Amino acid sequence: MEISVVGLAALVMLTLLFLKIPVFSAVMAGSVTYFMLTPNVPTLIIAQRVISGIESIPLLAVPFFICAGIYMNYSGVTKRVMHFAEAMTGHMSGGLAQVNVLLSTLMGGLSGSNLADAAMQANMIVPEMERKGYSKEFSSVVTAASAMITPLIPPGIAMIIYGSIANVSIGKLFIAGIGPGILLCVTMMMLVSYISKKRGYLPVREQSIRPREFVSALREAFLPLCLPVIIIGGIRLGIFTPTEAGAVAIVYALMLGALYKEMTLDNLMTGMKETITSTASIMLIVGAASAFAWILTKERIPQQITEMIITTISNKYVFLMVVNVFLLIVGMFIEGNAAMIVLVPLLAPVARAYGIDDIQFAMIFIFNMSVGALSPPMGTLMFVTCGITKCKINRFIKEAIPFYLLLLACLLILTFIPVFSTGIVDLFY
Numbered sequence: 001m002e003i004s005v006v007g008l009a010a011l012v013m014l015t016l017l018f019l020k021i022p023v024f025s026a027v028m029a030g031s032v033t034y035f036m037l038t039p040n041v042p043t044l045i046i047a048q049r050v051i052s053g054i055e056s057i058p059l060l061a062v063p064f065f066i067c068a069g070i071y072m073n074y075s076g077v078t079k080r081v082m083h084f085a086e087a088m089t090g091h092m093s094g095g096l097a098q099v100n101v102l103l104s105t106l107m108g109g110l111s112g113s114n115l116a117d118a119a120m121q122a123n124m125i126v127p128e129m130e131r132k133g134y135s136k137e138f139s140s141v142v143t144a145a146s147a148m149i150t151p152l153i154p155p156g157i158a159m160i161i162y163g164s165i166a167n168v169s170i171g172k173l174f175i176a177g178i179g180p181g182i183l184l185c186v187t188m189m190m191l192v193s194y195i196s197k198k199r200g201y202l203p204v205r206e207q208s209i210r211p212r213e214f215v216s217a218l219r220e221a222f223l224p225l226c227l228p229v230i231i232i233g234g235i236r237l238g239i240f241t242p243t244e245a246g247a248v249a250i251v252y253a254l255m256l257g258a259l260y261k262e263m264t265l266d267n268l269m270t271g272m273k274e275t276i277t278s279t280a281s282i283m284l285i286v287g288a289a290s291a292f293a294w295i296l297t298k299e300r301i302p303q304q305i306t307e308m309i310i311t312t313i314s315n316k317y318v319f320l321m322v323v324n325v326f327l328l329i330v331g332m333f334i335e336g337n338a339a340m341i342v343l344v345p346l347l348a349p350v351a352r353a354y355g356i357d358d359i360q361f362a363m364i365f366i367f368n369m370s371v372g373a374l375s376p377p378m379g380t381l382m383f384v385t386c387g388i389t390k391c392k393i394n395r396f397i398k399e400a401i402p403f404y405l406l407l408l409a410c411l412l413i414l415t416f417i418p419v420f421s422t423g424i425v426d427l428f429y
Helices: 003-016 023-037 044-054 058-074 077-089 095-111 114-124 127-133 136-147 155-168 170-176 178-199 213-237 243-258 266-298 303-311 316-333 336-353 359-374 379-389 391-415 419-428
Strands: none
Touching: 003 023, 003 266, 023 044, 023 266, 044 266, 044 336, 058 077, 058 095, 058 114, 058 155, 058 213, 058 243, 058 266, 077 095, 077 114, 077 127, 077 213, 077 243, 095 114, 095 178, 095 303, 114 127, 114 379, 127 136, 136 178, 136 266, 136 379, 136 391, 155 213, 155 266, 155 336, 155 359, 155 379, 170 178, 170 213, 170 243, 170 419, 178 359, 178 391, 178 419, 213 243, 266 336, 303 336, 316 336, 316 359, 316 391, 336 359, 359 379, 359 391, 359 419, 379 391, 391 419
């Protein structure tokens, strides 16, 4: 009886998600279904779990880093970092596309949000790429695919949420993301170079940057690029916690805005409104998913799944491959944060039972969710980018096939070579 009620609750949630009902409403509807049909379970628990789910000290870092990223955009940081990226990659084949990829990597340490990064670059770089002869489809795909790097480069919002759910050190997750982020950046730049050479997409300039020009570009971008170093260094040295690092990032962004004299009072107020809106959307999902996670815990679903998988699969790498396929499919239909809050309590204990490092499994999970955000039929990155660039979805998907293959190859590397996830963490700690 109870298991069937849980199944019905999950069915209600998934059905509403497939119908594109807002994630918060869909997850909450599944939770309400369970409480209405299960006797002797007070419905008041729903409200208690929603509130307790967002009353988490680590989750305070979410609005802090969102606010810091927004203020970075208003303080003139983005164009300085973009100029530096252009100086570094402008001589390569597909110069503007290479700038696109490198800018996502550098801005990942500043914005923390893949959707914000994709929207920003779709507005800034794609029109310029089209004027230079790049196709709309290629420009859109590079923008959306490179935005996948953002959740991996510290301080990614996904790492904060994962760490708070799985009780894993957020500081270690920040450091661990550097390896997968660099791996994806380098391999994506290689793919962009290959495609650009075949299509004749020219570099921005013919010669490599001169030392004097490099120093000038680095001088402009030096202070913004110091932010990830300050965050990781401060956490590692025990100067502040990951949550406090978010507050430090806001102060740093405001200092840069004052230094560059581009932050106005209107920008300050607009940034606060955007922060509230973005934070509210995330926290609503976190609260609703917390209530559903309580249901799974009460019914001992994680323990049952652990026992079933361990008795069925004896090899941890087979388990990881099964999890990869499962998460890729889930990511195509369900928003990443919601999937994370529901699935991490189920899968993380199983991964520990196989002896898989918590940090490695976190990177695999986050990477899978990032791929899902780029994939049809409900990939948020795909829709946000195409909505701004006016690229047709079918053409986007066709153009993205080489990038999907690259992402699968990187996922296999993270799965079978743990050093890409844990190597830098072991070095720091």
